Amino acid sequence: MAQTTLQGEEQHQTKAHELAKKQREISVAEFFEKNRHLLGFDNKRKALLTAIKEAVDNSLDACEEARILPEISVEIIDMGSERYRVIVEDNGPGIVKAQVPNIFAKLLYGSKFHSLKQSRGQQGIGISAAALYGQLTTGRPIRITSKISPKNPAYYFELSLDTQNNKPVIVKQEEVEWKKDHGIRIELDLEGIYQKGPQSVDAYIKQVAIVNPHTTIIYTNPKPEQLIFARVTDQLPAEPKEIKPHPYGIEVGMLIKMLAWTETRTLQSFFTSEFARVGPGTAKEICNKAGVLPNHNPKEISRDQADRLLKAIKEVRIISPPTDCISPIGAEDLKKGLRKEINAEFYAAVSRPPAVYRGNPFAIECGIAYGGDQPPEEPVRVLRFANRVPLLYQQGACASNEAIIETAWRNYGLSQSKDSMPVGPCTIVIHMASVWVPFTSEAKEAIAHYPEIVKEIKLALQECGRELARYTNKKQKYSDELQKRGYIEKYIPHVGAALEGILGLKKSDRDAMEKELREILERTRGELEEVGEENEEYDEEFARIGAKEEGEEGDADEDAEEEKPKKKKKTKGADAESGEGEA
Amino acid sequence: MSKAEQDIAVIKEIKTLAQGVYTTIRDGKSPQLSMPLRSLLNVRYDPKDGFFELMGKEKRRTLTASTIRTFAQTLLLMKESKAIVETDDIMTKREAYYVSKNWGDARFNEQPESDTVMDDIEAMMQTNREQLGFIPEEKGGEVAGNLVVIETDPETGQKIDHDCTRYVSGAYSIPSSVEDLKFKTSAKFILAIETAGMFQRLVKHKYWKSANCILVSMGGVPTRACRRFIRRLNDELKLPVYVFTDGDPYGYLNIYRTLKVGSGNAAHINKYFCVPNAKFIGVTPQDIIDYKLPTHPLKDVDVKRVKDGMKNDPFVQHYKEWQKALNQMVAMKKRAEQQAFAAHDLNYVITKYLPEKLKNEKTWLP
Numbered sequence: 001m002a003q004t005t006l007q008g009e010e011q012h013q014t015k016a017h018e019l020a021k022k023q024r025e026i027s028v029a030e031f032f033e034k035n036r037h038l039l040g041f042d043n044k045r046k047a048l049l050t051a052i053k054e055a056v057d058n059s060l061d062a063c064e065e066a067r068i069l070p071e072i073s074v075e076i077i078d079m080g081s082e083r084y085r086v087i088v089e090d091n092g093p094g095i096v097k098a099q100v101p102n103i104f105a106k107l108l109y110g111s112k113f114h115s116l117k118q119s120r121g122q123q124g125i126g127i128s129a130a131a132l133y134g135q136l137t138t139g140r141p142i143r144i145t146s147k148i149s150p151k152n153p154a155y156y157f158e159l160s161l162d163t164q165n166n167k168p169v170i171v172k173q174e175e176v177e178w179k180k181d182h183g184i185r186i187e188l189d190l191e192g193i194y195q196k197g198p199q200s201v202d203a204y205i206k207q208v209a210i211v212n213p214h215t216t217i218i219y220t221n222p223k224p225e226q227l228i229f230a231r232v233t234d235q236l237p238a239e240p241k242e243i244k245p246h247p248y249g250i251e252v253g254m255l256i257k258m259l260a261w262t263e264t265r266t267l268q269s270f271f272t273s274e275f276a277r278v279g280p281g282t283a284k285e286i287c288n289k290a291g292v293l294p295n296h297n298p299k300e301i302s303r304d305q306a307d308r309l310l311k312a313i314k315e316v317r318i319i320s321p322p323t324d325c326i327s328p329i330g331a332e333d334l335k336k337g338l339r340k341e342i343n344a345e346f347y348a349a350v351s352r353p354p355a356v357y358r359g360n361p362f363a364i365e366c367g368i369a370y371g372g373d374q375p376p377e378e379p380v381r382v383l384r385f386a387n388r389v390p391l392l393y394q395q396g397a398c399a400s401n402e403a404i405i406e407t408a409w410r411n412y413g414l415s416q417s418k419d420s421m422p423v424g425p426c427t428i429v430i431h432m433a434s435v436w437v438p439f440t441s442e443a444k445e446a447i448a449h450y451p452e453i454v455k456e457i458k459l460a461l462q463e464c465g466r467e468l469a470r471y472t473n474k475k476q477k478y479s480d481e482l483q484k485r486g487y488i489e490k491y492i493p494h495v496g497a498a499l500e501g502i503l504g505l506k507k508s509d510r511d512a513m514e515k516e517l518r519e520i521l522e523r524t525r526g527e528l529e530e531v532g533e534e535n536e537e538y539d540e541e542f543a544r545i546g547a548k549e550e551g552e553e554g555d556a557d558e559d560a561e562e563e564k565p566k567k568k569k570k571t572k573g574a575d576a577e578s579g580e581g582e583a
Numbered sequence: 584m585s586k587a588e589q590d591i592a593v594i595k596e597i598k599t600l601a602q603g604v605y606t607t608i609r610d611g612k613s614p615q616l617s618m619p620l621r622s623l624l625n626v627r628y629d630p631k632d633g634f635f636e637l638m639g640k641e642k643r644r645t646l647t648a649s650t651i652r653t654f655a656q657t658l659l660l661m662k663e664s665k666a667i668v669e670t671d672d673i674m675t676k677r678e679a680y681y682v683s684k685n686w687g688d689a690r691f692n693e694q695p696e697s698d699t700v701m702d703d704i705e706a707m708m709q710t711n712r713e714q715l716g717f718i719p720e721e722k723g724g725e726v727a728g729n730l731v732v733i734e735t736d737p738e739t740g741q742k743i744d745h746d747c748t749r750y751v752s753g754a755y756s757i758p759s760s761v762e763d764l765k766f767k768t769s770a771k772f773i774l775a776i777e778t779a780g781m782f783q784r785l786v787k788h789k790y791w792k793s794a795n796c797i798l799v800s801m802g803g804v805p806t807r808a809c810r811r812f813i814r815r816l817n818d819e820l821k822l823p824v825y826v827f828t829d830g831d832p833y834g835y836l837n838i839y840r841t842l843k844v845g846s847g848n849a850a851h852i853n854k855y856f857c858v859p860n861a862k863f864i865g866v867t868p869q870d871i872i873d874y875k876l877p878t879h880p881l882k883d884v885d886v887k888r889v890k891d892g893m894k895n896d897p898f899v900q901h902y903k904e905w906q907k908a909l910n911q912m913v914a915m916k917k918r919a920e921q922q923a924f925a926a927h928d929l930n931y932v933i934t935k936y937l938p939e940k941l942k943n944e945k946t947w948l949p
Contacts, residue, residue, distance in 0.1 A: 485648065487648050487651055488648050491652050491655045491689060494655035494658075494686065497662075499601055499604065502597060502661060502662050503602060505605070513608050516609060516611060520612065521613075521646075521648055524648075
């Protein structure tokens, strides 16, 4: 590793070095050239979105890790014949010169895969896959500029990927002038389709802004229209803590890898130092149950012994992993985001306490916006997020979909037929924060159906739903009351006519009687309490971003087929973590 | 009370009620209309009086936003009633429903709505709806046998005789108002029959001649006119009344009970529209066994009707005999129709069943 001088450098740069230490090789690449759909590059429209998404995810992760308030610029330039140039620039810590080629032009290389910590990226394939896609479709290398501090020079790279050997090829490398103090700039040409609508880049950028209120995004789409999403808080999200894996979440392949990598000398110390919540007593118990000596060298554990250890882990009671490593958005910020996006009458949000699935801590947050301008006869709109990343595709395959369908919305004032999405003027937001979000595929589009996760989402929805029911009931009462008041106006003349007919009243007497009656009836009804809240935070311009434009309705969406709400489709837990097994 | 006097009284009562509403409003208070609660829960049975009497529970309708529609409709219908009484006209229940179509928003949407409001007014004024000028559409029932009904044409004063022996295929229809009819007969009793089918068989074979009786077809639950007609025959000619229905809870508790003691719904007029002296001759649950009648299984609604009767009907509660008979039927889980006797022989009912039953008072029910 070529190192720059550490002394006298500021903190960001140190961080970069720290990150560099964890960055190492994971696996070979060619497989992905033939399986681009796994990575979200299955059609041109999605490819453009995925490339931007990977770059933005990385920028946000890097900024937050370095405790920098993110300022990200995203630009898409139409190059003609379905080619686009994507430029993403951030003010993050930058990447040390020696690591740049590996990070951007080598698949499965990164800092995040080996750590259990809440972050947007997980595997270390996203951005290099985007680079590879660009290379395959346009033949042009990815261009990177990186600067790690004002005292260091900026470096410019042109990189391509040797798919045979999963090795970066440096096409060009030079020192350049860059006015920025630190940051990364990525320039990538790729084949794509730019389209507006709910699955567009516009919608994605907006949703990123909703759940990342600490971020400023300057976005220029190919129209070109420039949109600036200004930061609304200077508060960075609480820094997520890195935790060690919990034994309950481990699989045999992972266990064997960990045994091979560990620097510990005995099995007992391997368990106590590499795992969360395992003390010497528990470690000994696991070894005893597996019939392996606690002082056995971890590097010499056979496949068979590993299997027995895994079985033993399941039989031993181990306390749940720590949950303070989760950094949720928070109910208030979630509600704020909703208010900005949707002009509704009623908002509710909850942030559930952390729970655990397969040894991984996670927290579910959920928000509801009801009424207002939203269409009353359509299925509710769902906005999904995982670790603050918007999920735009595969709603039907997502655990959140199952949870929504299985919640009894009729109790909360929405209509719902059996096994379907509720119908009503309503938007539901669901956020899952976790050290490891189990996606159904590497494209990170849908959350896998772990029972614990579905259950937590349902609990969050129910909590919001109960608040919603209080509102819808009140609204119902209000409209009943209005109707009754209408009754008074409607029928008083008839009472007047009848009495006039029977008693032969004079016109003046009849009028006086009707007036008197109106007063009597209104007196008994009392004041009419207003329901619904004024939403002053609603931003009409903002809400229109990512909405379908006229005439675009019929545009072929290659993904449309799978976006239709599907019948419950369960994905087995094992499938969800194929990435883990590959490595 | 003559018809003219009655009319004056009705108009006065309508005006008094309307005046009460008007004055209350002008005093700044919510007006109320009160009427007896029309339900079995508000009647008692005393065999000395012989009919369901009101117990005095009242339903009050205060004018509020939720009741204003019905309130307006009640007053409007009272207005219509006043107008038809004043012009000596009549209005059927169906016509009243159509008249309301001129009321704009206050119109009735379905006839049951207008019928209920009409029943409310009737109960509120403790009067009979015919006195308010409202008449039912349905005919009152049919009569054949040893009876001459004498009617007077109000315009010419001429008397018209309806000789009920002279019908071969048809029968005399009981009109909606029977108060002004006169009767002449040498018959020994009246037989009130549930179904038109059984009635036709008895008429065809001139059963009234051999048994020297008057046959009345009730066609289900007897109308008020039918009840009043039988009542007058019973009162004025001292003829015993025997009732012959299907052997099921509907025949017992709806048809017979209503004829004998009246209903909970129109309790304020039961006094005039009931036949306390009526006796039930069949088909009793014991008859089903004794005459080996073909049966049908008892339906759920039948069992429910019996349970309701045991629990709520003061008439059933008063007569051990009826409780025993109803329990017997529920235990048998069977019911039988009047015409089931045809299984033995088409005319078995004439040659065997009726003569035997009429002779043996012990097999009757009170």
